[in-house]
Amino acid sequence: MRILYLGDVMGRAGRQAVAERLKGLRDAWKLDFVVVNGENATGGMGLSGAHAKDLLEAGADCLTLGDHAFDQKDMLQYIEGEPRIVRPLNFAKGAPGRGAAVFSDARGRKVMVAQVLGQVFMKRAFDDPFSAVDSVMRSHVPGGAVQASLIDIHCEATSEKMGMGHYCDGRASIVVGSHTHVPTADAQILPGGTAFQSDAGMCGDYLSVIGMEKTEPMRRFVTGMGKERFAPAMGEVTLCGLYVETDDATGKATKVEMVREGGRLAASAP
Numbered sequence: 001m002r003i004l005y006l007g008d009v010m011g012r013a014g015r016q017a018v019a020e021r022l023k024g025l026r027d028a029w030k031l032d033f034v035v036v037n038g039e040n041a042t043g044g045m046g047l048s049g050a051h052a053k054d055l056l057e058a059g060a061d062c063l064t065l066g067d068h069a070f071d072q073k074d075m076l077q078y079i080e081g082e083p084r085i086v087r088p089l090n091f092a093k094g095a096p097g098r099g100a101a102v103f104s105d106a107r108g109r110k111v112m113v114a115q116v117l118g119q120v121f122m123k124r125a126f127d128d129p130f131s132a133v134d135s136v137m138r139s140h141v142p143g144g145a146v147q148a149s150l151i152d153i154h155c156e157a158t159s160e161k162m163g164m165g166h167y168c169d170g171r172a173s174i175v176v177g178s179h180t181h182v183p184t185a186d187a188q189i190l191p192g193g194t195a196f197q198s199d200a201g202m203c204g205d206y207l208s209v210i211g212m213e214k215t216e217p218m219r220r221f222v223t224g225m226g227k228e229r230f231a232p233a234m235g236e237v238t239l240c241g242l243y244v245e246t247d248d249a250t251g252k253a254t255k256v257e258m259v260r261e262g263g264r265l266a267a268s269a270p
Helices: 009-030 049-057 077-081 129-139 159-169 215-223
Strands: 004-005 035-037 062-064 099-106 110-117 147-155 174-178 193-196 202-205 237-247 252-259
Touching: 004 009, 004 129, 004 174, 009 035, 009 049, 009 202, 035 147, 049 193, 049 252, 062 110, 077 099, 110 129, 129 147, 129 159, 147 159, 159 174, 174 237, 193 237, 193 252
Parallel strands: 004 035, 035 062, 110 147, 147 174, 174 193
Antiparallel strands: 004 237, 099 110, 202 237, 237 252
16 A cells, blocks of 8 residues: 655645645545544644645545644534544543544555654653553554554654554554654664654745744744744745555555655755
């Protein structure tokens, strides 16, 4: 199975780039399944129902969220009626939606997608992500109940993301990090057959401060004082993510490539 994961979509520029390019990439790379992290797609803070619909129509099979999952209040209701959106497993126990779901590709093959929030350096305390993901992996074994599985680990610390990769090695097809908006150069297949990257990066303008127009963040860094609200940068977008090929019989990754398409960063593709 050919699976593409795209990192955090950043604001209107990121949404437009996904809308303009994703269907072409699906055809060119013969993709079977696409997961897109959309938690920053609406003004850089959360995902609205309307923008979720846009990303799904652009070619995403599943959207993951993150710590900003419900910053856009209409998502509290929208997620209940849209099974293709996955919020963190270890979010508040009363949160709407679900943290893991099983999907089918065009050939009927099953793909499990789950997301967990990390704990290190995060502003809010979340439940243990390792125990949260453990039960999901035990009931969705790649090569058994599903043909492939993907875990989106949404957190600050690369150490915690790497820990999750090793924890899931051999039990998930893909473990990929999100949240920090900068792609890491460590895409690999771990010894147990799990494809891993600490952070897939963002789908946004890299002439920015993690996707935000740079003037206000720079003012705060230099002076310690804020003047205006952060606003997503609107320059040319680089789509960043991870491409993985898996074996249907075992669920193990057979190929992994970092994806950087368009914009300012050096190109990388399958």
